[in-house]
Amino acid sequence: MRFLGNIEAKADVKGRLIIPALYRKQLEKMGESALIFRLDAVNHCLKFYPESVWEELDKEFSSKLNLWDQKDLLLYRQFTASVDTVDIDANGRILLQKKYADAIGLGADALFVGVGNYFEIWDKKAFDKSLYNAEDFAKAMQAKMGNGPVTL
DSSP states (O other): OOBSSEEEOOOTTEEEEEOHHHHHHHHHHTTOOOOEEESSSSSSEEEEHHHHHHHHHHHHHHOOTTSHHHHHHHHHHHHTTTTEEEEETTEEEOOOOOOHHHTTOOOSSSEEEOOSSSSSEEEHHOOOOOOOHHHHHEEEEHHHHOOOOOOO
């Protein structure tokens, strides 16, 4: 299961977004009818996880913590307390509460961005501003992958 690419969307007057068909097909294959989401800790976007993916992420995160340690407990509490769930309706839509849309500065143009086993929702303008420019992206890829010089 992979969520890839980016797909533009518009919220209706009630704040509902249609999950892209490509993503819905992936969720259907997994038998998922609800999503778990949270505000990203670093970027102004929402991260949406199929329940099975969230369970693995939660398990991995909590395994790195000592919940008897006050700082670890505080970190885990804050991480899990900022989580919410949303059901996918019969038309493939999710209702995005106003507080979440406001938190990411979501305007008229939303963007679904696939990030492997989860996807994000961004305000399109904010997403465009968050990206590397072409030269910096090439340098970052070269640094990570270690494959000779990259020319543009």
